[in-house]
Structures are given as C-alpha cells and as structure tokens.
C-alpha cells in the first residue's frame with residue numbers, strides 16, 4: 001500500500017474500505033497455521049490436564065508450564081531473532097494469543113509474561129538492557145511482570161505514589177512504595193516498575209530484578225476467577241535499583257505504560273477468541289448429549305438461539321481483531337521504510353490504532369461474557385457445577401472487563417481519541433459530519449436499497465457511521481470542547497463507533513468469503529452478517545436515541561430521530577431462520593468450524 005493510501009487509526013469512521021484491503025483469518029498461510037496447531041497441542045497436552053492443579057496453585061507448576069512454552073518458542077514469538085526470539089509479525093502473534101486464549105488462567109500468565117511483562121524492555125530498553133534480559137525472557141528462563149497499579153492508583157495510573165530517589169553515590173535509585181494486583185508477581189523474575197523520581201509529576205519506569213534487596217511479596221490474592229494465575233501485592237522498602245535499569249528516560253514511564261497497554265488491549269481481544277471458541281464447543285457438545293422431554297436440548301429453538309448468538313459474536317470479534325492486526329503490521333512496515341527504528345516503528349503503529357484497540361477490548365470482553373454466560377445456561381444445573389469447564393470459563397471471563405484499562409476507560413478512549421483526532425484535523429470527521437448535518441432536512445423515511453446484497457450491506461454500515469457523524473456534529477455545536485466531560489454521551493458515541501467498526505469488518509470479511517468459497521458455503525456467512533447487522537442496528541438506534549434525548553433541543557428532536565430511523569434501517573430479514581441455520585451447522589459439526 002502506498003503512503004498516500006495508508007489507513008490511519010480511527011479513519012474507518014469516514015473512510016470506505018474495500019474488501020480486498022482487509023486481512024481475514026482465511027488468509028493465513030501454512031506456517032502460521034502450523035504455529036496455531038502447536039499452540040492448540042500445547043493447550044491440550046500441558047494446560048487442560050493440569051487445570052485444577054494450576055487453580056490450586058501447585059508450587060512451581062505455572063512457571064514450569066511457562067518454561068515448557070518457552071522451550072517450544074512460544075514465549076519468544078514477538079521477540080526479535082537477534083535476542084533469541086522468532087520476531088514474527090504482529091498478526092501471527094495475535095494468532096498465538098487467540099489459540100492460547102483457550103488456556104484459562106494459563107492464558108493470563110502467558111499474556112502478562114509475553115506482553116506487558118516483556119514488551120517494555122523490548123520496545124524501550126537500550127541495547128545493553130535488551131541483551132541482558134530478552135534472551136532469558138524468550139526462553140522462559142526469566143519470567144516477566146508489569147507493576148503499574150497501586151492501592152490508590154488504578155484507572156488514574158499516573159497518580160501512583162511509589163517514589164524513586166537517587167542515592168548519594170549516584171549508583172542506585174532507592175524505591176519505596178507498593179504495587180497491587182500484579183499478575184505473575186508470585187514468581188516473576190523481572191518486574192517493570194513504574195515510579196516517580198523525586199517530586200516528578202510523571203512516572204518513570206525501572207527494570208527491577210526479583211532478588212534486589214528491599215522487595216517483599218504478599219501471599220496470593222483470593223480471586224473470583226483465573227485462580228491459577230498469580231496475583232500479588234508487592235512492597236518496595238528502600239529497594240536498590242541500579243541506575244542503568246532506568247527504562248527509557250526519566251519521565252518516560254507514563255508514555256511507556258500507556259503504549260504497552262494499547263498492545264495489551266488488542267492482545268486481550270485476540271485471547272477471548274480462543275476462550276469463546278472453547279466455551280462454544282463445550283456448549284454445543286453438551287447440548288448434543290443432554291436430553292430433556294425425550295429430545296436433545298440442541299433441538300430446542302431457545303438453545304439454537306443461544307448457540308447462534310455465541311457463534312455470531314465470536315466470529316465478529318475475530319474478524320475485527322485480524323483486520324486491525326494487519327493494519328498494524330502494514331503501519332510497522334511503512335514506519336520502517338520511513339527510517340524509524342524497528343521497536344519504535346512497532347510502538348508507533350500500535351499507538352496509531354489505539355481507537356481500534358480500545359473498542360476491540362470492550363467488544364471482545366463483553367462478547368466473551370455473553371458466550372460463557374449463555375454457555376452456563378445451556379448446561380443448566382451442570383453449568384453451576386465446579387466440575388465443568390464452563391463454570392471456570394464463566395468466572396475467568398469477568399476480569400477481562402476490568403484489566404488492561406476498564407471498559408469504562410476504554411469506551412472513553414474510543415470516543416475521546418476519535419473526537420480529538422477530528423478536532424486536531426488528523427481525520428476530517430467534522431467536515432464529513434457537517435455534510436451529513438446539512439442533508440438532514442431532506443432525509444427519506446428509509447434508505448434506498450438497491451437489491452444487491454453486498455451493496456446494501458455496505459450502505460447499512462455507511463449509515464451507522466452517518467448516525468455517529470450526525471450526532472457528533474450536533475454535540476460539537478452544543479458542547480464544544482466541554483464534550484469531553486459528557487461521559488454518558490461519549491459512551492453512546494463509543495458504542496456506535498464500535499458497532500460501525502465491527503459491522504464493517506464483518507461485511508468486508510463476508511464479501512471476501514463470497515469470492516473465496518462457493519455460493520452454498522458462503523451462505524452461512526451471509527446469515528451471520530444479516531443477524532449481526534440486525535442486532536447492531538438496534539444498538540446504534542438505542543444509543544443514538546439516548547444521545548438525541550439527552551442534548552438535542554426539543555424543536556429539532558423529530559428531525560434527528562427521523563434521520564436516525566433511516567440510518568438504522570436494515571432490510572427485512574428472517575433472523576430466526578438465519579440463526580437456526582447457523583446453530584444447525586454448529587450442531588452438525590459438534591464444534592466451532594466457521
């Protein structure tokens with residue numbers, strides 16, 4: 001892709017993307033597929049048989065399984081070859097996160113180690129720091145953790161009180177303070193610790209080795225789920241950190257923390273795909289075995305509905321994750337071509353797509369909560385038994401809406417970042433919004449569908465975006481820069497933006513699949529798209545209506561509501577039968593094969 005055509009983060013809201021511009025999972029070649037199979041074999045052989053022992057915190061078990069993953073190269077997927085890793089592209093690393101996502105608490109330990117535990121050093125370490133730590137992290141000889149949160153500083157991460165003071169000899173920073181909820185804290189060898197030097201307003205980052213003097217660790221937290229993952233509070237009492245372990249420059253810490261979280265968010269979006277597929281497999285297999293009223297429960301319409309919805313949401317999430325991952329890879333390549341150093345090129349590419357990362361994190365975590373919740377329901381009483389994996393999946397899922405930035409923070413990031421990009425002129429949102437606003441007086445009651453399946457789907461997606469643009473124009477006129485304080489309205493916008501991205505990604509993938517597969521095989525994907533667009537239009541409508549009633553003058557409300565109705569109209573589809581066809585395929589295959 002040439003520089004002129006380069007896709008900017010957040011630009012999807014005004015840009016019409018063509019199907020041949022997007023990467024879909026079906027594009028993966030033989031090598032990534034083999035890597036995915038290795039990950040699946042690892043989950044089946046090393047993780048699932050040990051799942052109860054992991055949850056019981058059997059001494060040394062989690063680190064030993066991580067070490068086995070390291071021996072297979074799974075910890076060094078993203079680490080450059082010169083530091084002992086494989087240096088695979090971003091999209092393939094997301095595939096690894098996706099498949100390993102089926103590993104319950106292991107997935108959390110793996111993600112924390114290879115993501116937030118390793119990447120600060122990989123992206124911000126100097127050559128000496130990288131040489132010293134990355135080969136060990138790639139092999140699993142060293143395990144990593146990320147220490148940002150404090151008892152008094154969660155979402156407001158920069159408000160942390162942990163302090164670093166240079167000693168008189170100028171050889172060590174002396175750290176004092178505590179960090180809370182630290183994943184892998186019970187065993188990690190290398191901690192990235194964020195602290196303020198002297199009375200700085202902004203955090204700095206330090207590489208802290210576990211055996212430095214002055215560190216103590218609380219016992220494991222007793223958690224609702226992901227019980228097998230280690231989560232502890234860590235105390236620093238005059239902990240001595242050599243000056244050469246400052247990561248980046250003084251005051252770089254907050255920037256490092258946020259950029260690493262960007263990556264954590266998209267990785268979480270990939271993780272939940274594997275978890276969701278596993279929960280769907282458990283659900284369909286149970287429903288194909290359990291009989292009530294002398295019939296398999298998979299024959300009941302109510303169960304088919306749930307199975308279909310599980311598939312649709314998972315498929316949609318997967319579609320968005322790989323579309324965005326490839327955008328990141330393309331941006332990395334461009335950055336390198338423009339002379340940016342490789343690590344920096346990756347960080348900048350991930351930051352560019354911060355809006356997509358935030359919305360995928362929200363969508364993915366809420367998707368998994370839906371899938372496991374209905375999974376428990378399909379299992380009936382058995383779903384409430386701690387003997388089933390679905391019960392564990394249900395408990396384990398809940399954390400995803402809390403860490404890597406809560407979903408409230410990420411909804412805020414989605415809308416606020418997009419609006420700021422508009423205000424700064426990076427993306428001409430307001431220019432496009434003004435055009436939409438000017439056309440409102442002449443809005444028809446309903447869109448003029450052309451009768452061509454994909455042209456009409458494209459129009460539906462474009463209309464979701466138009467609904468956002470219409471509302472952002474009105475909100476900007478009403479609130480100006482104070483819009484950033486209107487959180488409920490921003491959340492309405494965020495959900496419309498999210499639906500627009502997911503719906504567009506799905507439309508583009510299904511269009512590609514139509515070209516790749518024969519008509520019969522492709523038809524099930526059209527069912528997925530039809531139901532998704534139907535559900536999505538209701539989400540956009542509800543959020544749009546809430547926004548209109550909350551800030552549009554009474555005299556203009558009718559005009560906006562009429563336009564919103566038009567922008568959220570989809571073609572009449574028999575979604576009941578579409579869901580039945582999706583469920584029937586799942587029931588026949590007895591596992592997720594979409």
Ligand SMILES: Cc1cc2nc3c(=O)[nH]c(=O)nc-3n(C[C@H](O)[C@H](O)[C@H](O)COP(=O)(O)OP(=O)(O)OC[C@H]3O[C@@H](n4cnc5c(N)ncnc54)[C@H](O)[C@@H]3O)c2cc1C
Nearest residue numbers: 146147148149154155181182183231402403404406408409
């Ligand atoms: C199991 C587990 C593992 C974790 N692992 C790590 C780790 O490895 N490293 C690490 O550093 N941290 C880790 N965390 C911490 C996690 O990132 C924080 O819990 C999270 O960022 C939320 O912070 P908090 O718990 O203090 O909640 P708070 O920030 O106190 O939030 C409470 C509520 O208020 C809402 N809220 C806060 N601010 C706003 C706002 N501006 N607008 C709207 N709503 C708002 C939140 O969304 C939430 O609903 C982990 C947490 C858990 C539970």
